[in-house]
Amino acid sequence: MRRHLLSVDDLSREDIERILRRAESFAEVSGREIKKVPTLRGRTVINLFYEASTRTSSSFELAAKRLSADLVSVKSSGSAVEKGESLKDTVQTLSAYDPAAIVIRSPQAGAAALVARWTRASVINAGDGKHEHPTQALLDLYTLKRRAGSLEGLRVWIVGDVLHSRVARSNILAFTRMGCGVTVCGPPTLIPRGIESLGCEVRYTLDELGKADAVYALRMQRERMTGSFVPSLREYAAQYQIDCRRLGPSQLLMHPGPVNRGVELAAEVIDSPQALITEQVESGVVVRMAVLYELLAGGGAPSPVRAPETEAPQPA
Numbered sequence: 001m002r003r004h005l006l007s008v009d010d011l012s013r014e015d016i017e018r019i020l021r022r023a024e025s026f027a028e029v030s031g032r033e034i035k036k037v038p039t040l041r042g043r044t045v046i047n048l049f050y051e052a053s054t055r056t057s058s059s060f061e062l063a064a065k066r067l068s069a070d071l072v073s074v075k076s077s078g079s080a081v082e083k084g085e086s087l088k089d090t091v092q093t094l095s096a097y098d099p100a101a102i103v104i105r106s107p108q109a110g111a112a113a114l115v116a117r118w119t120r121a122s123v124i125n126a127g128d129g130k131h132e133h134p135t136q137a138l139l140d141l142y143t144l145k146r147r148a149g150s151l152e153g154l155r156v157w158i159v160g161d162v163l164h165s166r167v168a169r170s171n172i173l174a175f176t177r178m179g180c181g182v183t184v185c186g187p188p189t190l191i192p193r194g195i196e197s198l199g200c201e202v203r204y205t206l207d208e209l210g211k212a213d214a215v216y217a218l219r220m221q222r223e224r225m226t227g228s229f230v231p232s233l234r235e236y237a238a239q240y241q242i243d244c245r246r247l248g249p250s251q252l253l254m255h256p257g258p259v260n261r262g263v264e265l266a267a268e269v270i271d272s273p274q275a276l277i278t279e280q281v282e283s284g285v286v287v288r289m290a291v292l293y294e295l296l297a298g299g300g301a302p303s304p305v306r307a308p309e310t311e312a313p314q315p316a
Helices: 011-029 055-066 087-095 111-118 134-148 166-178 233-239 277-296
Strands: 043-047 069-077 099-107 121-129 155-159 181-185 201-203 213-217 253-254
Touching: 011 055, 011 134, 011 233, 043 055, 043 087, 055 069, 055 099, 055 121, 055 277, 087 099, 087 111, 099 201, 099 277, 111 121, 111 155, 111 166, 121 233, 121 277, 134 166, 134 213, 134 253, 134 277, 155 166, 155 233, 253 277
Parallel strands: 043 069, 043 099, 099 121, 155 181, 155 213, 181 201, 213 253
Antiparallel strands: none
16 A cells, blocks of 8 residues: 555555555444553644534544554644745645644545645545545445445446536446446536446446445536536426435445435435444444555555554664
């Protein structure tokens, strides 16, 4: 595994399988009364979030704390960013604290790759514009594998606003790498041209949705839309909303959150036994623990991290 996690393309299938196994071991830790392990004691992890986030930010914070790292959380609101400080200056300032890792979320595609050039820390992309969100893809793999037993040969349909979704791109790469067949579906205006080159199929109606083993609904990302991509949300929902009529009893349902109830998903399927949405949130902590571990204490780390109590005594 490389020093940074900027894209799913940074991961081989073996890397992904190792992260999923590591996450499984951390799931056991999460079931204990005391949920901490000393793996990253003495290391600093910085969360640098330039976009609003609940799930990703909080799960990275919990992941770092459960690995006993020191945590610094910086959001653009209330920081020097509001005073006009550039991303580069912010990163260089934070690098003075000698962080082991910087977790960055930005509305700009490619921001994580830039940060990796400006710091000695390992950099984790927590979402950069419309580009990628690799840890979301990893937690989705972990969640689906736990429920389905195996990923090989599963048919996954990704439905909705593919054009503006960093989750869609990362998930296509991750699911295909793990042997799944992926189909993206949505209005032609919300399907990127040439997306088939990532290894997926494209559909513009839900007529064949019954072939899917898992349906992954995407949020309509109105904050990223600069034009009119659908006539109205009501018309979009009429054609593409996943409801109990369209979701078969044996199909699993996923969503990266937050959900627009009544738009991409009907209320009855959100609360159905087939929905893995809550499990996805729960998986976020252990998967991000696994990512931090593999980057900072695993084979891809610049130097191994050992808990102080296991270190050999130094000669006087």
